[in-house]
Amino acid sequence: xxxxxxxxxxxxxxxxxxxxxxxxxxxxxxxxxxxxxxxxxxxxxxxxxxxxxxxxxxxxxxxxxxxxxxxxxxxxxxxxxxxxxxxxxxxxxxxxxxxxxxxxxxxxxxxxxxxxxxxxxxxxxxxxxxxxxxxxxxxxxxxxxxxxxxxxxxxxxxxxxxxxxxxxxxxxxxxxxxxxxxxxxxxxx
Ligand SMILES: C[S@@+](CC[C@H](N)C(=O)[O-])C[C@H]1O[C@@H](n2cnc3c(N)ncnc32)[C@H](O)[C@@H]1O
Numbered sequence: 001x002x003x004x005x006x007x008x009x010x011x012x013x014x015x016x017x018x019x020x021x022x023x024x025x026x027x028x029x030x031x032x033x034x035x036x037x038x039x040x041x042x043x044x045x046x047x048x049x050x051x052x053x054x055x056x057x058x059x060x061x062x063x064x065x066x067x068x069x070x071x072x073x074x075x076x077x078x079x080x081x082x083x084x085x086x087x088x089x090x091x092x093x094x095x096x097x098x099x100x101x102x103x104x105x106x107x108x109x110x111x112x113x114x115x116x117x118x119x120x121x122x123x124x125x126x127x128x129x130x131x132x133x134x135x136x137x138x139x140x141x142x143x144x145x146x147x148x149x150x151x152x153x154x155x156x157x158x159x160x161x162x163x164x165x166x167x168x169x170x171x172x173x174x175x176x177x178x179x180x181x182x183x184x185x186x187x188x189x
Contacts, residue, residue, distance in 0.1 A: 011186045015178035018189045019113035020049045022163060026052040027131055028122040029152060035063035037153035043069040045160040085134045088117050097127050097135040098155055104140035112163040113170050120156050150156050
């Protein structure tokens with residue numbers, strides 16, 4: 001098979017397994033290595049939309065770590081986080097925010113096969129109060145060590161691979177229709 005035909009087939013196959021109803025939302029994450037690692041994990045887990053807020057900070061990512069994944073994931077800046085979260089809620093998405101709070105539930109107890117927005121928080125201050133208040137559930141990854149939390153990109157990877165596990169079990173990574181406009185865009189990359 002010709003190289004360009006193989007590439008087209010690969011693009012179709014990847015796009016047909018994307019989880020268009022699963023969104024990752026970064027709330028003021030600053031470290032370029034963390035952002036890049038999350039982009040790469042999103043691509044691997046079939047997440048197409050990665051939203052971020054910058055709250056006046058600089059949003060940049062390490063290309064060495066992202067390994068080109070930024071081309072295949074739609075990275076979108078959010079100016080008004082609360083409005084965007086409310087829009088997702090109105091449109092049937094559940095808002096699952098990661099944080100270690102008293103009311104947090106184990107991330108494995110959530111049904112990740114329903115449409116969702118997964119919110120990850122800033123390296124120091126975590127997720128903003130505004131977004132926490134709009135969340136349907138706050139989820140945690142159990143911690144048994146001396147340090148109180150995981151690195152945010154590691155935490156995102158742990159949760160996203162639970163998403164993969166649950167969605168694989170339901171056959172949600174079987175090939176399906178995909179948006180033609182993304183296919184055309186990817187062909188040009
Ligand atoms: C280093 S932690 C921030 C810790 C911060 N002191 C706080 O109060 O949230 C950065 C982000 O990683 C995620 N995170 C890290 N460890 C986690 C865990 N065990 N369970 C859930 N989320 C976690 C959350 O999104 C958190 O906002």
